[in-house]
Amino acid sequence: MNYFSYFSEIEDTFIRRRGKHLWISPIDWALMESWKERGVPLHVALRGIEHAFDSHAAKKHKR
Numbered sequence: 001m002n003y004f005s006y007f008s009e010i011e012d013t014f015i016r017r018r019g020k021h022l023w024i025s026p027i028d029w030a031l032m033e034s035w036k037e038r039g040v041p042l043h044v045a046l047r048g049i050e051h052a053f054d055s056h057a058a059k060k061h062k063r
Contacts, residue, residue: 006036013046017053 010032014022035045
């Protein structure tokens with residue numbers, strides 16, 4: 001996987017989970033870049049994003 005694919009995959013996951021286009025903020029890009037620099041595997045980053053969205057949805061339904 002090349003350098004840019006890592007970021008594209010993460011961005012695509014955000015868009016898919018939101019159900020609409022999401023602009024990634026400069027802070028989000030810096031966070032993703034830190035994951036890449038630290039060697040966080042893509043599948044781990046994606047699993048974390050999925051978990052965050054699932055947790056948020058579960059909390060929303062409990063209200």
